[in-house]
Every structure is written in structure tokens, then in C-alpha cells.
């Protein structure tokens with residue numbers, strides 16, 4: 001025992017541990033930095049760039065680290081690059097680890113649901129903003145356990161640097177044991193040193209995991225200490241009580257009812273789509289769509305599944321590109337310059353903001369790492385430059401309007417689908433859009449949750465004066481809220497007109513059979 005404690009505290013071995021730590025730091029930090037570069041190359045849309053990164057990872061994952069160490073230490077000097085053994089060991093470890101980090105980063109980035117990226121883009125985030133605020137934080141959270149594993153692997157791999165005479169812990173252990181023949185005590189002490197390092201890495205990993213766990217952050221509430229927010233939460237409305245309209249939205253005295261609709265007049269063209277074409281592979285989904293929506297008008301897009309309703313909505317704000325035709329939203333050709341050339345995503349994102357187009361998604365696509373309040377408030381800070389208090393106050397106001405104040409501090413995954421969709425609507429309304437696109441906002445909901453979301457949209461349509469385009473399968477709802485119904489089939493507009501005309505007296509055979517089928521399904 002005394003010998004063991006003697007070796008455990010022996011400066012000769014402790015210095016070896018110091019070299020091991022230096023190799024670990026260089027291998028981990030360098031590997032992570034190079035891994036980030038490799039991951040972005042692997043994710044690149046340019047095939048040549050991705051191919052270079054893939055060749056590198058194949059080469060480095062397919063050859064033993066020991067050969068790579070010897071290569072860096074002995075071959076590089078022939079190219080005029082001479083490194084000390086420790087630096088050569090660190091560089092070789094970093095170059096090797098980078099391939100594993102790259103795959104960890106790549107898979108973590110891909111795990112972030114595509115819908116959240118689309119939601120971020122629709123809110124006006126460019127690629128850098130998306131990476132920083134949406135993809136990065138969520139990818140990092142899912143990467144932490146794997147990064148902990150890689151840190152331990154790097155530490156253990158550092159023992160191979162003894163081949164190029166780095167006096168790290170394993171080499172010093174061997175040297176000491178050969179000189180003293182105290183094999184058991186020395187190797188036992190070394191094993192304990194490695195275990196202490198592993199325990200420290202594991203502790204650090206668990207600490208980081210706890211720090212980035214949104215549930216943990218919420219439970220501890222320590223973020224609230226420095227993220228002040230106004231205490232303006234409004235209690236939930238009693239069940240059955242229709243949520244109020246957003247505060248900035250004028251509420252007319254006489255609320256429109258379907259039984260007695262007041263005459264409505266509309267302003268200038270807010271959405272003008274001409275000859276829209278969009279194909280996926282050989283399938284032409286939009287085959288020349290014309291659509292005009294005037295300011296303040298509510299248009300319901302109806303059509304059988306696969307008729308291209310979602311695609312049409314996505315092309316209106318350039319979440320999907322066009323193969324032909326043109327779109328103006330509030331006078332802006334989103335995604336194109338004045339000569340019709342496609343713009344990079346960063347500039348397109350700004351155009352979405354300028355045009356004032358908001359979008360509500362079928363699968364809600366709330367940012368899962370943020371609370372309900374932050375889902376609404378954060379984009380106002382990221383994109384519109386609002387201060388923290390101002391953005392939170394606006395979020396609280398909108399959450400009250402959709403009856404979600406009582407869940408403002410909850411995470412999206414703790415909400416029902418209907419509640420998530422109400423938050424999705426509040427998030428889309430927060431920047432005060434001029435045009436709101438709603439992509440089948442109730443089709444991912446359980447039947448009993450549909451009504452609460454429809455009620456929010458119904459109130460908006462009746463009171464807000466917003467221009468709205470709603471893709472929906474709910475015929476009764478479409479009749480109730482829409483000024484005009486556009487029926488699509490096979491990628492073209494088959495029939496359009498006032499809701500009652502199209503839904504009660506359809507002219508086209510396809511519309512008749514669709515309305516008949518949907519009517520019997522709704523009964």
C-alpha cells in the first residue's frame with residue numbers, strides 16, 4: 001500500500017500524466033476544430049467539397065493511429081515541417097480524432113428536425129442565425145455524451161504517442177517498472193491515475209449535459225436570475241372561452257358570423273402568383289398555378305391529398321424554389337433579385353421579413369430547446385432587434401391571446417398538439433405579419449384538439465384584417481372563415497370562388513366528388 005501511494009504521488013509519473021493531459025487537450029481541441037471543418041464539408045451541397053472530406057475521413061479512420069503518429073513525426077520533416085514529439089503527438093491525435101468528431105457533429109446536425117429549420121427560415125433567420133440559434137444549440141446538446149466518449153478515447157489513444165518518444169504516462173510507467181521491477185504497484189498506480197482522469201472527464205460531461213438540458217435549466221430556474229422577464233403572465237381563459245385577438249389587431253364591433261356576414265372589401269393584391277411550376281423528380285406537383293390574394297382576404301386552399309397545397313404555400317415564401325412562374329408577396333419577389341436571379345438564403349431571409357410573411361406549419365415545428373415564451377420572443381430579438389423585455393412582453397401578450405399564458409414557461413414537448421399549434425400561431429403573429437400562410441394547421445392534431453386551434457384561427461380571420469392563405473381539409477371551417485375557396489387538383493387550380501359557391505354548388509366534377517367525400521367524412 002505504501003509503495004502504491006508512493007508511486008501514485010511520484011513526480012516522475014505525475015509529469016507523465018501532465019504530458020498525457022497535454023496530448024488530450026491538443027487532440028480534443030484540435031480534433032474538434034478540424035472536425036467542425038470536416039463536418040461542414042461533409043454537409044456541403046457541393047459534391048466535390050463533400051468528396052474531399054469523405055476521402056480524408058476514410059483515409060484517417062482506415063489506418064492505425066500508430067502509423068499516423070510515425071508519419072507526422074518522421075515524414076513531415078522531409079517536407080520541411082519539424083515538430084517536437086509532444087506537438088507531433090497532439091497533431092496526429094487531432095487529425096485522427098477529427099474524423100470521429102466530424103461524424104458526431106454531422107449526425108447531431110442532421111438530427112435537428114428539418115421542420116424547425118423551415119420554421120426558422122420562415123421567421124427570417126438566415127443560415128448563420130439558424131446555425132447559431134436553432135441548429136447549433138440542439139445539435140450540441142445531443143453531441144455532449146459522444147464528445148465525452150471521444151475525450152476518454154483520445155486520452156487512452158495518447159498512450160500510443162510513446163512510439164514517438166513522448167514521455168507520457170504509459171511510457172513513464174513502462175520505464176519505471178523496468179527499472180524497479182515493482183510492476184504491480186506501478187501499473188496499479190498508473191491505472192488509478194487514468195481512472196481519475198476518466199472520472200474528471202465524465203464529471204465534466206455530466207456537468208455540461210446538465211447545463212444544456214432545457215428541462216434542467218427550467219427546473220433550476222437559475223437562468224431566470226439573469227434573464228429578467230416582465231411578470232405579465234395572464235391566467236388561462238376558462239375552458240370554452242374564446243381567446244381574445246392579439247392586442248395590436250383591431251377588433252370590430254360587430255363580429256362577423258357565417259349566418260350574417262357583413263360585406264367585406266379588400267385592398268391591393270398582397271399575393272400574386274403567376275404560372276407557378278414545381279416538380280420533384282419526374283412528378284410535376286405545381287403545373288402552372290395562378291393565385292391572387294388581396295389585402296385582408298382569407299383564402300382557403302382545398303384539394304385532395306398530394307394535390308400540392310403545402311408545396312404551393314412553401315413556394316409563396318420561397319421555402320421551396322420554383323421551376324417556373326413568379327410570385328410577389330406584398331410587392332416582393334421573395335428569393336429573387338429584380339432581374340429574376342435567385343438570391344442566397346441570407347438575403348431571401350431578409351426579404352421574408354420585409355414582405356411581412358408569416359407561416360404556421362402542419363407539424364407545429366416549435367423550437368424544442370426553448371420555452372413557449374422564448375419560442376415567441378426569441379425570434380423577435382434575433383431577427384427584429386427587439387430588446388429582451390420588449391420581446392417578452394409581446395410574447396406574453398400573444399400567448400394570452402391564444403390562451404397559452406399558463407404554459408409560457410413550459411417546453412414544447414410538454415404540451416399537447418393543440419397547445420403547440422396555438423403557440424405556433426402566436427410565434428407567427430409576433431412580428432406583425434401582413435400575410436399569414438397556414439399549412440394544414442390542424443391535420444396533425446387529435447380530433448378533440450382540432451376545435452381549439454380552429455377557434456384561434458377563426459377569431460383571427462374574423463377580427464385581425466390579416467391576409468391569410470389556409471391549406472385545410474376542414475370544409476365546414478373553410479366555409480366559415482374563408483372569403484374565397486381555391487380548389488386544387490393535379491397541380492392546377494380546378495375551381496375557385498366565394499366559399500359558399502364552391503362548397504355548396506361546385507361546378508367541376510373533381511370539386512363535387514371531393515366535397516361529397518369530405519362532407520360525409522365530416523359528419
Ligand SMILES: Nc1ncnc2c1ncn2[C@@H]1O[C@H](COP(=O)(O)OP(=O)(O)OP(=O)(O)O)[C@@H](O)[C@H]1O
Pocket residue numbers: 280285303304305306307308309310311312440471
Ligand atoms: N420535398 C419533396 N420531395 C419530393 N416530393 C415531394 C416533396 N414535397 C412534396 N412532395 C410531393 O409532392 C406532392 C404534393 O405534396 P403536398 O404536400 O404539396 O400536397 P398536399 O396537397 O399538401 O397534400 P396533403 O393534403 O396530404 O398534405 C406529393 O406527391 C408529395 O409526395
